[in-house]
Amino acid sequence: MTVGIVGYGSYIPRRRIRLGDIAKVWGADENAFERGLELHEKSVPARDEDTITMSTTAARRALMRAGIDPARIGAVYIGSESHPYAVKPSGTVVAEAIGATPDVHCADLEFACKAGSEGMFIASALVRAGEVEYALAIGADTSQGAPGDALEYSTAAGAAAFIFGRENLLATLDAQTSFMTDTPDFWRREYMHYPRHAARFTGEPAYFKHTKGAALALMAKVGATPQDFTFAVFHQPNGKFPMRVGRELGFSRQQMLAGWLSPWLGNTYSGASPMGLTAILDVARPGDRILMVSFGSGAGSDGFIWTVTERIREVQALAPTTRTQLDERKLYVDYGMYAKLRGKIRMGE
Amino acid sequence: MRDVCIIGVGMNDWGELWDLSLRTIWTQAALAALADAGVDKVDAMTVGCMSGGLFVGQEHLGALLADELGMAGIPATRVESACASGGVALRTGFLEVASGLADVVLVTGVEKMTDCSNDEATAALATAADQEWEVFPGATFPGLYAMMARAHMAAFGTTREQMAMVAVKNHANGIHNPHAQYRRAVTVDEVLNGTMVADPLTVLSCSPITDGAAAVVLSDKETARRLAKGRPLVRIAGVGLATDRMALHNRADLTALNAVTAAAQKAYAMAGVTPEAIQVAEVHDCFTIAEIMIIEALGFVPRGQGGPATAAGETGLGGRIPVNPSGGLKSKGHPVGATGVAQAVEVTLQLRGEAGARQVAGARIGLTQNMGGTGASSVVHVLEVIP
Amino acid sequence: MTTPSAARLTREYPARYRLEGARCLACGEILYPRRLVCPACGAREFAVHRLSSHGVVKTFTVIHVAGSAFKHQVPYILAVVALEGGGTLTCELTDLVDQQPEIGMPVELQFRRIQEDGEAGVIAYGHKAVPR
Numbered sequence: 001m002t003v004g005i006v007g008y009g010s011y012i013p014r015r016r017i018r019l020g021d022i023a024k025v026w027g028a029d030e031n032a033f034e035r036g037l038e039l040h041e042k043s044v045p046a047r048d049e050d051t052i053t054m055s056t057t058a059a060r061r062a063l064m065r066a067g068i069d070p071a072r073i074g075a076v077y078i079g080s081e082s083h084p085y086a087v088k089p090s091g092t093v094v095a096e097a098i099g100a101t102p103d104v105h106c107a108d109l110e111f112a113c114k115a116g117s118e119g120m121f122i123a124s125a126l127v128r129a130g131e132v133e134y135a136l137a138i139g140a141d142t143s144q145g146a147p148g149d150a151l152e153y154s155t156a157a158g159a160a161a162f163i164f165g166r167e168n169l170l171a172t173l174d175a176q177t178s179f180m181t182d183t184p185d186f187w188r189r190e191y192m193h194y195p196r197h198a199a200r201f202t203g204e205p206a207y208f209k210h211t212k213g214a215a216l217a218l219m220a221k222v223g224a225t226p227q228d229f230t231f232a233v234f235h236q237p238n239g240k241f242p243m244r245v246g247r248e249l250g251f252s253r254q255q256m257l258a259g260w261l262s263p264w265l266g267n268t269y270s271g272a273s274p275m276g277l278t279a280i281l282d283v284a285r286p287g288d289r290i291l292m293v294s295f296g297s298g299a300g301s302d303g304f305i306w307t308v309t310e311r312i313r314e315v316q317a318l319a320p321t322t323r324t325q326l327d328e329r330k331l332y333v334d335y336g337m338y339a340k341l342r343g344k345i346r347m348g349e
Numbered sequence: 350m351r352d353v354c355i356i357g358v359g360m361n362d363w364g365e366l367w368d369l370s371l372r373t374i375w376t377q378a379a380l381a382a383l384a385d386a387g388v389d390k391v392d393a394m395t396v397g398c399m400s401g402g403l404f405v406g407q408e409h410l411g412a413l414l415a416d417e418l419g420m421a422g423i424p425a426t427r428v429e430s431a432c433a434s435g436g437v438a439l440r441t442g443f444l445e446v447a448s449g450l451a452d453v454v455l456v457t458g459v460e461k462m463t464d465c466s467n468d469e470a471t472a473a474l475a476t477a478a479d480q481e482w483e484v485f486p487g488a489t490f491p492g493l494y495a496m497m498a499r500a501h502m503a504a505f506g507t508t509r510e511q512m513a514m515v516a517v518k519n520h521a522n523g524i525h526n527p528h529a530q531y532r533r534a535v536t537v538d539e540v541l542n543g544t545m546v547a548d549p550l551t552v553l554s555c556s557p558i559t560d561g562a563a564a565v566v567l568s569d570k571e572t573a574r575r576l577a578k579g580r581p582l583v584r585i586a587g588v589g590l591a592t593d594r595m596a597l598h599n600r601a602d603l604t605a606l607n608a609v610t611a612a613a614q615k616a617y618a619m620a621g622v623t624p625e626a627i628q629v630a631e632v633h634d635c636f637t638i639a640e641i642m643i644i645e646a647l648g649f650v651p652r653g654q655g656g657p658a659t660a661a662g663e664t665g666l667g668g669r670i671p672v673n674p675s676g677g678l679k680s681k682g683h684p685v686g687a688t689g690v691a692q693a694v695e696v697t698l699q700l701r702g703e704a705g706a707r708q709v710a711g712a713r714i715g716l717t718q719n720m721g722g723t724g725a726s727s728v729v730h731v732l733e734v735i736p
Numbered sequence: 737m738t739t740p741s742a743a744r745l746t747r748e749y750p751a752r753y754r755l756e757g758a759r760c761l762a763c764g765e766i767l768y769p770r771r772l773v774c775p776a777c778g779a780r781e782f783a784v785h786r787l788s789s790h791g792v793v794k795t796f797t798v799i800h801v802a803g804s805a806f807k808h809q810v811p812y813i814l815a816v817v818a819l820e821g822g823g824t825l826t827c828e829l830t831d832l833v834d835q836q837p838e839i840g841m842p843v844e845l846q847f848r849r850i851q852e853d854g855e856a857g858v859i860a861y862g863h864k865a866v867p868r
């Protein structure tokens with residue numbers, strides 16, 4: 001049975017901070033981030049934006065493109081490492097806000113930066129199995145890095161939502177796969193505010209190994225080569241990693257540019273590769289094939305192959321595009337405001 | 350219905366009364382009014398108070414305060430209509446005397462606002478707006494009036510300077526009121542350049558937080574004549590109380606105070622007068638824009654002309670229709686539950702010719718207008734000197 | 737409402753989360769939130785009406801002194817927003833970039849965090865206006 005995407009939407013907060021403004025506070029070398037990691041600025045959530053609000057707006061935009069009655073959505077999955085509640089689901093709020101309750105299955109997922117693609121994996125499988133008519137999968141994060149840590153230069157906020165179905169698809173899902181091992185490259189223990197990471201161990205043994213593993217397994221599954229794709233998008237913890245892993249796999253810069261958001265967005269964690277996919281769908285044409293591979297520390301990757309249908313033309317303009325949100329009407333904040341918005345200032349009782 | 354007269358008035362010195370409790374300031378005002386009337390017992394009493402519960406954690410004020418006054422045993426009722434509680438308490442007392450249920454009624458108003466933190470006081474005042482649909486999304490009281498001011502500015506070209514003139518005028522009057530909280534002059538520049546509270550309202554555009562109480566003694570006309578001691582007899586000639594849609598956003602016209610207009614029309618009709626007959630008025634200037642909108646709603650000036658009329662001095666002490674000779678809420682202070690009663694104190698003094706340096710010469714018909722929330726309730730009384 | 741209780745928040749979900757109001761079957765008045773009696777005509781029968789998320793600013797203010805729930809967010813813009821197809825509400829106007837608030841400004845309602853009961857309490861969500 002063919003399944004695929006019937007609607008997609010994204011949300012990027014308007015606030016940004018330039019990496020130079022962070023580097024200045026911590027005495028760091030701005031160039032190390034600008035050139036070394038190809039990062040220039042990142043999105044910052046306002047005090048009233050969190051995983052739940054961003055997910056809701058992204059989901060509503062996906063509904064605008066899907067044109068379906070939200071009550072027909074049978075499953076809602078939100079992948080995030082920054083759910084506002086430690087106990088109490090984000091998904092219930094989103095499902096309630098979009099009008100999908102009460103006949104709906106719901107779960108919050110967590111797998112570092114691949115929690116969003118996990119939801120997509122499960123949602124598509126449930127639809128394929130005929131368990132539900134439509135399923136909504138969202139990847140969203142307002143991730144935090146410890147002040148002064150390398151992560152602080154990339155942790156950003158954003159959300160991407162996809163509604164899976166069997167009819168009226170704007171992209172078919174041709175194959176999906178998962179590649180996973182136990183690799184402690186990055187973690188956050190219970191009750192800790194900020195994550196810890198294993199520095200360079202996060203690179204080769206974690207990001208590159210799993211991203212390549214999933215990409216190669218996926219292409220082998222359908223007998224495809226990089227040349228068979230119009231677009232490719234990989235998890236983008238910074239600007240450099242996704243371009244390098246793509247290049248090493250045999251993809252050209254041209255194939256990866258449409259979904260490459262991190263230099264000006266930062267790392268939206270669970271939203272990262274899913275948001276790249278939304279940016280690709282915004283510009284894709286019927287017949288285009290897309291390879292998407294996520295990565296989550298811990299560690300693993302989910303891979304998907306999509307083929308864009310004729311319906312894409314009808315839906316692209318029905319909601320704000322990801323690039324428009326990334327490039328227009330930005331509100332720059334300084335480090336002081338950033339620290340306030342991110343709750344990094346110790347307040348009075 | 351029997352004629353009802355005001356035979357005694359009293360209030361304490363208003364301000365931040367750190368060493369006085371709610372019951373003490375209330376008792377001071379009550380005793381002053383009883384002494385002024387020359388009576389030592391009453392048939393009933395009413396207490397206007399917006400929120401004893403939130404400001405000092407005390408409800409059941411009728412019984413508590415009757416007891417404080419040594420009058421446990423009499424019927425005593427606390428009346429609430431947010432910032433119009435005092436005015437509504439006056440109306441309640443009026444009804445008791447007019448109906449014949451009582452001959453002498455002590456009408457009081459009180460608020461003790463400085464026993465809680467600023468945040469708690471702000472939250473308590475905000476309960477006069479719609480908690481679920483105005484305050485929950487972030488409205489403050491000054492914020493709601495500021496939005497009315499914006500709408501008025503957009504509709505009629507009302508200026509910040511015109512609004513500031515309300516504060517300037519009322520502070521100029523308040524200098525002459527020994528009970529006023531802020532007996533000092535302010536200038537237009539001081540008002541405009543003050544700390545912004547809710548644009549366009551600055552701190553001097555807003556009435557203050559005040560501890561205070563006020564009281565009047567009402568009686569039927571025969572009793573009043575007996576106790577007059579040669580003073581002019583002041584009768585409550587007209588009473589009007591009305592309500593409007595509670596939330597500002599539910600009103601079709603954000604520049605109109607429909608409850609004020611409706612209450613005034615009832616009071617004018619009952620008194621058999623028109624707005625032109627009013628010679629002195631105490632109105633609810635909780636914010637500068639409020640006075641501008643109120644003098645329009647009362648019919649003192651045409652719609653939209655509140656600003657220019659104020660700037661032209663029409664509402665000043667020597668003007669065509671002096672408004673708030675007491676200093677108003679702005680200068681005299683605004684202990685919310687007491688305000689409506691204190692307005693009656695002032696107009697009674699004016700009609701008796703006992704208002705000293707702020708006396709409006711020859712005033713024989715006066716008006717009080719008291720308002721709850723953003724105008725969701727308003728009460729108007731017309732007072733006149735009778736032979 | 738300084739500490740929104742869970743029950744108090746939950747019962748308003750249809751209006752706060754989904755912008756559900758009511759349309760009077762007798763006179764067509766749009767109510768937000770729903771209530772039992774039409775304030776325009778007194779009728780008591782209604783259909784569920786989902787408000788448009790598009791509207792215009794009817795009036796606004798910039799709040800510089802706020803209550804405890806909002807005191808660290810000043811200055812913020814509060815507006816009365818009239819929605820296309822009926823319904824008016826008071827909400828924050830946020831995310832203005834290089835523009836000043838004005839009466840008549842076209843806005844859209846977006847799902848946002850409104851307030852929370854401290855660090856450990858329940859989070860209240862609802863809608864705020866952003867420029868269109």
